[in-house]
Amino acid sequence: MDRAALLNSNPVVFSFHRLVHGARHLALAGGITLLLILAMSRLIAADFTEPVLEEYVPIKSIHLPELTVTVEKSEPPAKPQDPPPQPVTRVDDKVVDPVNTTVVFNPPLPRGDQVDAAVISRDPLPVFKPAPRYPSAALRRGMEGYVVVEFTITATGAVRNVRAVAGYDGVGNPTDIFNRSAEAAAARFKYQPQLDDGVPVERHGVRNRITYKLAQ
Incomplete structure (x- = not known):
């Protein structure tokens, strides 16, 4: 047991374990970075174009019929009837x-x-x-x-x-x-x-x- 305690407390062994743990994290981070770079490159390589919009339905020309104004000749007003005779004062x-x-x-x-x-x-x-x-x-x-x-x-x-x-x-x-x-x-x-x-x-x-x- 004293030997095991001595092994665990050896600074060399402890540093090796830390290095292995750090290398694992670095590998994971590098893999994620490579994936992101690959995805970005794919996006850059893609040829995106503006979607083709359907053409507007053409509107037919509106032809207004010719307006003809007819003015009827009005007859002169009838002559008013003579007022009834006033009573004699x-x-x-x-x-x-x-x-x-x-x-x-x-x-x-x-x-x-x-x-x-x-x-x-x-x-x-x-x-x-x-x-x-x-x-x-x-x-x-x-x-x-x-x-x-x-x-x-x-x-x-x-x-x-x-x-x-x-x-x-x-x-x-x-x-x-x-x-x-x-x-x-x-x-x-x-x-x-x-x-x-x-x-x-x-x-x-x-x-x-x-x-x-x-x-x-």
């Missing part, structure tokens, strides 16, 4: 029929040493008579005419109990087409009331003629 009859006015001056009456003032009696006096509204139905037909209205003038000068007594067209035929308009206009009349001995009183049965005429 009406002119309200603003003539106010006069009312007979009687003014009576009574002589002063003695009263002791004093004398009474004159006492006045008179018929109603028109103050305001608005023009009537021309009925649209009569305006469309071009009708003219007049209406006689009757009413009562109150002690304050207002008008009440208005009614159409008779209505006629322009040729004298009876018609009621103007009645409502005439009654509405007469209801707005204003008067100075009738005076009897200086006292305002009502006046019944007052008649007035309202005329409807179209502008010429």
